[in-house]
Amino acid sequence: MEIPTDHLNKMSVEEFDTSKLLINAARQRDQRGLEDVLIVDVDCHHYENESMKDIVEFIDDPVLRRTAQVYSGAGTGANNPFMMGSPGSQDVAGRVTRYPLRKMEETPEDGTHRDIHLSLKWMDAMGVDYVMLFPTPMLLLGLHPVPEYEVAMSRAYNRWLTEKILAEENRLKTMLYLPFNDPDATYQMVKDFGDREGVCGFMVVSTRYKPVYDNAYMKTYSLIEEMGKPLAFHGSYSWNDQLLGNTNRFLVTHALGFTIFNAVHMCNWIVNGLPERFPNLDVMWIESGLAWVPWLMQRLDNDYRMRSSEAPLLKRLPSEYMGEMFYSSQPMEMPHNPDILEMTFKMINAETQLCWCSDYPHWDMDVPSVIYDLPFLDERQKKNILGENARKLYNIDVSDRFPNYQPPA
Amino acid sequence: MAKELFVSKSDDLPDGERKIVPNGNYEIGVYRVNGDLFAYQNVCPHQGGPACEGLLMAKVEEVIAEDKTYQGMTFNHDEMHIVCPWHGWEFDLATGDMVADRKFRLKKYDVVEKDDGIYVTL
Numbered sequence: 001m002e003i004p005t006d007h008l009n010k011m012s013v014e015e016f017d018t019s020k021l022l023i024n025a026a027r028q029r030d031q032r033g034l035e036d037v038l039i040v041d042v043d044c045h046h047y048e049n050e051s052m053k054d055i056v057e058f059i060d061d062p063v064l065r066r067t068a069q070v071y072s073g074a075g076t077g078a079n080n081p082f083m084m085g086s087p088g089s090q091d092v093a094g095r096v097t098r099y100p101l102r103k104m105e106e107t108p109e110d111g112t113h114r115d116i117h118l119s120l121k122w123m124d125a126m127g128v129d130y131v132m133l134f135p136t137p138m139l140l141l142g143l144h145p146v147p148e149y150e151v152a153m154s155r156a157y158n159r160w161l162t163e164k165i166l167a168e169e170n171r172l173k174t175m176l177y178l179p180f181n182d183p184d185a186t187y188q189m190v191k192d193f194g195d196r197e198g199v200c201g202f203m204v205v206s207t208r209y210k211p212v213y214d215n216a217y218m219k220t221y222s223l224i225e226e227m228g229k230p231l232a233f234h235g236s237y238s239w240n241d242q243l244l245g246n247t248n249r250f251l252v253t254h255a256l257g258f259t260i261f262n263a264v265h266m267c268n269w270i271v272n273g274l275p276e277r278f279p280n281l282d283v284m285w286i287e288s289g290l291a292w293v294p295w296l297m298q299r300l301d302n303d304y305r306m307r308s309s310e311a312p313l314l315k316r317l318p319s320e321y322m323g324e325m326f327y328s329s330q331p332m333e334m335p336h337n338p339d340i341l342e343m344t345f346k347m348i349n350a351e352t353q354l355c356w357c358s359d360y361p362h363w364d365m366d367v368p369s370v371i372y373d374l375p376f377l378d379e380r381q382k383k384n385i386l387g388e389n390a391r392k393l394y395n396i397d398v399s400d401r402f403p404n405y406q407p408p409a
Numbered sequence: 410m411a412k413e414l415f416v417s418k419s420d421d422l423p424d425g426e427r428k429i430v431p432n433g434n435y436e437i438g439v440y441r442v443n444g445d446l447f448a449y450q451n452v453c454p455h456q457g458g459p460a461c462e463g464l465l466m467a468k469v470e471e472v473i474a475e476d477k478t479y480q481g482m483t484f485n486h487d488e489m490h491i492v493c494p495w496h497g498w499e500f501d502l503a504t505g506d507m508v509a510d511r512k513f514r515l516k517k518y519d520v521v522e523k524d525d526g527i528y529v530t531l
Contacts, residue, residue, distance in 0.1 A: 005466045006484045021494065024457040027434060092497040095464060336512065364496060367456050 001104055003094050016101035018118060018361075022125035028369045034127035038387035038402055039368055040394075041123070041131040043234070043286045043328050043357035046115045047102070048135040048157060049083075054164070058156035064149075068156075082153050083137055084144040087239045089250040096363040116169045122360050123171065126367055129387065129401045132200060132394075133165070133174050136362075139236040142208030147181040154179040158193050166198030170400060175201035175232050181208060183216035190223050200394035201229040203286075206261035207236035213272035221278050230282035230326065230393055235262045254364075262288045263296055266322070270300060273313020275321040282393060284326035287359060291333045294347045297322050323349050326393060328357040329371065329385065331364040342376040351381050355390040383408035416448075416520070416527040429461055430529075437529055439520060440465065442489055442502060448529045449491065449505055450516035458495030460515060465502070466490050491515070 002010040019026075029035060048055060056068035071080045091099035107117035123131060138157060141150050154177045166172055176199050178186045193199060202224055204212075224231050237257025238244060244260075247253045262285050269275070269283065285293075297319035304311060304318050314321075327348055335341055348354060359365045371377070371385050388407055391398060398405050416422065416430050416439045427440045429451060436451040438461025453460040467484035474480050489502040499508045500515050507513035519530040 003464060005464050006486075011464055021459070021462075024435075024452060024459055028457055095466070095492045095494075095497040095499075097463060097494040370456065 001101060003097065003100055013097070013101060013104070016098070016104040018098075018105060018121040019125055021098060022122055025367045026125045026127075028367060029125070029127035032369065032372050034368055034372070037127070037372075037383055038391060038398055038405065039126070039128045039130075040355070040387045040390035040396065041126075041128045041358045041360075042284070042355040042390050043134060043330060044119070044131045044360050045134050045136045045362055046119065047137070048161075049137045051113075051115065051160070055153075055156050055160045058159040059152050060155065061152055064152045068153075082141075082144075082149055084140050084142075085137070086140055086143070086237065088237070088253070090254075090363045092363060098361055099363070102361070113165055113168065115165060116172065119172055120169070122358075126358065126360075128358065128368070129398065130171050130173060130390075130396055132357075133161075133172050134203065134234065135177065138177060139205050139234065140207065140238065142181060142205045142210075142236075143238055143240070144181070147179065147185070151179040151182050151185040155185075155189065158189065162193060162196045162198060166196075170198075173198045173200045173394070173396070175199075175203035175230070178202050178204050178220075180204045180210055180217075183214065183220065186217070187220045187223065190220055190227075194224075194227055194229065199229075200396065201232060201282075201284075203232045203234050204265075205236050206233045206265055207238050207241075207257070208261075212265050212268050213274065218277070221274070221281055225278045225281040228280075228395075230284050232284040232286050232326075233262055233265050235259065235285075235287040259288045259292045263292055266296060267300065270318045270321050271304075271311040271314070273311065275324070276313045276315065282326060284328065284355070284393070286328040286357070287330060289331050289333050290327060290329065290341075290344050290348065290354075293322060293327065294344055297347060319347075323347065323353070326353050326355060326389070328355050330357045330359045330366040332366050332370045334370070338375060341374070345376070351384055352389060354385045355393065356386045380408040412531040413521075413528040414531055416529055419522055419525050419527060422446075422527055427461065427465065428527075432529075432531070436461070437518060438462070438491070439527065439529060440491075440502060441527075445503075446520040446522060446527065447502055447505075448518040448520040449500070450518070452516070453493040453495060453498055454507065454513045454515065455493065455496060455498050458493045458498075460491055460493040460498070460500060463492040463494035466492055466499075468508070 001013050005011050052072040056072050059065035059068055094100050107114045144150050176193055180186055235258035239253050244253050244257050300318035356371050372382050417428050422428050422441050424441050429436050429438045437448050438451050439448045451459050451461040467486045468488040470485045471482055472480040490499040492499050501508055505515035505517040521528050
């Protein structure tokens with residue numbers, strides 16, 4: 001394959017192998033002894049669009065299934081009624097080469113799904129034991145104007161994922177995609193799929209225009225709380241958003257986009273007293289980095305002190321509720337001054353509330369050393385963040401990888 | 410006395426090309442660009458990616474007119490960048506400095522051409 005390096009020249013690439021790309025991650029794993037550390041990745045991805053032909057066969061509605069079959073087959077042009085895209089440049093215009101090259105990678109034709117082979121390859125290189133696997137293009141499906149399409153596709157995807165991927169490989173798990181634009185279908189999804197093997201929790205992609213305080217969602221939150229599984233909000237972006245549409249460099253579209261939707265949902269979640277209404281529901285915020293949390297804690301506390309009549313359900317400061325939520329670490333902002341990061345860790349109670357994740361294979365992925373090498377963490381804190389916090393949160397049985405597992409002491 | 414690592418015969422590294430050679434636990438990427446040779450450890454100071462296995466690209470610059478209006482972007486081939494394939498961090502080929510934050514840099518090696526061969530000084 002040839003990748004343009006400027007408007008005239010190209011670089012030729014003969015092969016692509018995830019294990020070779022990540023050989024330095026494997027060296028870090030060995031240098032740090034990470035094979036002996038439980039590592040749970042709470043946010044990684046596959047490209048479900050590469051299996052779309054198989055996934056659409058799980059669509060219940062016969063008319064929508066036939067429509068999806070047409071568009072996942074030979075195609076009828078550029079448009080596809082199921083995918084709600086957005087312009088973007090996640091791979092920095094081909095500089096992050098695993099994007100354009102991934103189709104070159106060969107996997108064994110041994111009956112095991114290619115996504116399982118590819119996932120285990122990068123997991124082994126980094127020393128990761130278990131992952132929460134999420135889709136990629138579907139992260140924009142919440143922007144679809146017709147909820148029926150999101151419901152049909154996500155039900156098909158969840159059936160396919162649980163039956164064809166998760167049931168075949170115990171190291172791959174998920175927080176189930178919820179079609180949040182349809183509250184009743186969201187509730188039904190939790191009921192129908194919540195107890196399936198490998199379903200460790202539930203995930204709402206934040207990039208959408210539905211407020212989390214809507215009464216229509218309360219029965220779903222109750223059900224999830226009763227099941228004892230966490231609910232996550234996963235960041236994403238939309239360059240078509242009216243506010244983000246004012247940004248002309250994807251750097252900003254991404255930096256703000258992956259944060260701002262989660263920030264809005266977080267504020268609504270807090271000031272509407274949902275932590276008081278669902279005190280046993282664990283809530284996690286994924287892929288917004290960490291720096292936004294101290295900002296929002298201070299901002300909300302300041303306004304709440306002046307306007308508490310607008311949030312009468314609260315019994316404590318917003319920051320205190322936020323300090324009891326869970327956060328995924330990626331993409332780790334790495335300021336030159338480590339005091340800034342250390343203070344952030346303190347504010348979010350990282351020792352118990354932070355869970356490492358890679359976001360692999362996406363462009364701003366993190367390797368485990370971003371946590372393991374932090375100078376202000378002790379050994380127990382590192383192990384908590386890399387795996388133990390997630391093991392407890394999801395109640396994962398790790399005996400197949402660690403028969404004599406003991407929580408870090 | 411410094412050790413020398415044989416990279417290749419001179420003819421096997423033509424202008425505009427790159428070779429990556431093993432060196433202990435890591436590798437060294439050796440480039441010949443516009444007649445000059447450069448060598449860097451194949452480890453990105455960010456998260457450890459194999460920086461030398463990525464693209465070699467010209468610096469991108471903005472074109473700003475005298476009246477300060479934006480006129481587009483262009484490539485400046487006088488400053489070539491090594492682009493780490495893990496995250497896209499870019500390094501000045503001439504110095505190894507990370508172009509967005511010069512506190513970071515690739516580990517640089519001296520490289521010499523003699524007796525029809527290319528050698529890195531370790």
